Amino acid sequence: MPTELKMPALSPTMEEGTLAKWLVKEGDAISSGDILAEIETDKATMEFEAVDEGTLLKILVEEGTDGVAVGTVIAMIGEEGEEVGDVSSAAPEAKSAPEAAPTPDKGYGRDSAPAPESKAVAPAAPKSDGSRIKASPLARRLAEAQGIDLSTLTGSGPNGRIVRADVDAAAGKGGAKAAAAAPAASAPAPAAAPAEVEPLDIPHEVEKLSNMRKTIARRLTEAKQQIPHIYLTVDIQLDALLKLRSQLNKSLEDRGVKLSVNDMLIKAQALALLEVPECNVSFAGSNLIKYSRADISVAVSIDGGLITPIIENANERSLSSISTGMKELAGLAKEGKLQPHQYQGGTASISNMGMFGIKSFDAVINPPQAMILAVGAGEKRPYIIDDSVQIATVMSATGSFDHRAIDGADGAKFMAAFKKLVENPMALVA
Template sequence: MATQILMPALSPTMEEGTLAKWLVKEGDEVKSGQILAEIETDKATMEFEAVDEGVIGKILVSEGTAGVKVNDPIAVLLEEGEDASAAEAAPAAKSAPEEAPKSEAPKAETKKTGDAKPASPAPKAAGARVFASPLARRIAAEKGLDLSQITGSGPHGRIVKADLEGAKPAAAAPARAAEAPAAKPASPAPAMASGASAETVMKMFADRSYTEVPLDGMRKTIAARLTEAKQTIPHFYLRREVQLDTLMAFRATLNKQLEGRGVKLSVNDFIIKACANALQAVPDCNAVWAGDRILKLKPSDVAVAVAIEGGLFTPVLRDAHQKSLSTLSAEMKDLATRAKTRKLAPHEYQGGSFAISNLGMMGVENFDAVINPPHGSILAVGAGIKKPVVDATGEIKVATMMSMTLSVDHRVIDGALGAEFLKAVIDNLENPMAMLA
């Protein structure tokens, strides 16, 4: 039976993508795991693998097509022995967004004891589309299995051959639709405020010369997420200065010693390490907002903003508190390089509880950063500036001072707690040798 190949969701936030390039053509035989196409998401270009084997009967979406919705059909896969005419009769698939995983209720303990039994799969609603490979459908027909009662282990819940091994026919489940009370329509959520329409703005500048720049996927995502952030997150800001002279001298000594290994530490590497350690010292700040609850993380997963053409990435350095400065430096360089060519995998730029945005290298003395949800905070780092300061003895001297502003989600972190975290960051930077302990 011919089946449709659907636009995959290659990241949890993906709603649509661009079919950048087909790596197969109509009539090609494909095997499970073979790369079929390159797809541009809002953040990266990723490879899309075949789940089943068969023959490409028809390509429905030409390469270069933008705005293809997740779960929209993009091609038709034929079974062995089928001809191209079967592609026309392939079942239609409707575009439907992936259902977000439901959050679990808060648990008092994180450790598990004993062997947990897997939950029984919930039967699919009557009439719901069942996603299964052609081979799985054939096996189910031979065994008399009801695919709607099988939980798929393939991509996006697709039923594959392995899911049917050992399965036995079961009596059809009684229809319960009539018994279930009619669901009450959900109250519509209040719409977020938006600016003037494109037509309105364009009329304002009708007599002026301009170039219209359409938004790509990344720019649309940035616009949507940061609008959401400023409209829904109650930001507050904490500002401090840190004296860098001790760190600069320590960094110079370390870099001289590491020169033979080809390692050169940046000030940003020390800032990453200082923040990772501070999240461990003030664990209540290592947290994210999760709708109706707060999730407190144990590892220090630190996101760092990286500017690229047309937008930015925030690659995440996982377990940063456990890594040496040289390891963090090498990992950050690798992530930044691949971010600029959009070669990061989703797990490399999603997650973390906290982020760093450093514009000091561009001469910006101080600024306020916007929190990237669901993070609980973000640290905006300015340039190191030489200025007169009064030391502990009351003497005036010249010191290198760096401004830092912590943007905080007040739902997650209160003022005093944020101040404690910012103090821990400064203590680490002003006593850099302690970060090696």
């Protein structure tokens, strides 16, 4: 009997992906461990390995298909010459854009095992004419909760797909029955789908958003809507740190290690989080999660977006270990080869835009974390040293804190601890 090959969950938060490329064709013999396809998730392009042996009988989802839900049957494997027959679990239609947020990463858990097959989206109910009702999962849930018959609606989404706006419009016209029990007050309402924008009547081109860019847009919107940010800025003298960096790099030449300023700032942030543990937390509704080590997510710009590989246990690692680890992770990020455990989690983030000459900026918190450090460029400025105005290399750093979890005073303590560590950098190597 043929075996169904289903769209895998390549990360704990993955709900859908793009089947970017098939690396095998129908009729090819398959062995366990063979690479079958490349799948684009919201963070990276990853390889999909076979776990069964046999012959690839039929490809059901063509390469280049966007929005393929986890659990969708994408191909059939069996004995050579075996009939495929009917697919027992019909593939949900590909979605043009996600309308519901993925399940959030719980704290900084490292579980990267595929989600159970029960995550597969159920097939759509047929219309009276035998065709499938085209509707997004969010629209289906809202319609069911409000007693709206999807077959009575006309979809305004791509290819006539019913989306949330159609269900909301029907509810506003009195088409809904009594609503089901209201969700718990602590559960945030799903973010409204962005309105379609017609291009201006001037020469232009329309570029399709990647899964990564869609995810960035959704998560940043949710973060700014749901997290009350508080911003605290300090000016930090860098001269001592720059001098120590120069000395350390000279001593590390034989090992091929070259420390960056950012490597040293990662260490300083980690130590400051352990010194002020009130900031090494996550807000979890009625609970506050307190972490006993500092895993630092470092913002790395890549083609098409941003990703945050993690320096685990940065508070206990040496500067050389942070430096080599960061170079390896940044290289994998730019190649799109990071594994989920390398970018999902982290207890706090750092974003450094000093290399672009940015003096200061406010960064958006990366949930479920409760703080992010935004670092600007070091520049020569007039600075008070020993009660006299002198020229010093000064950097502005701004901490963004989740005010639900972190009080302003605790945020100020963290910024003071970070400033002290950077201005007295021997503590970074002690």
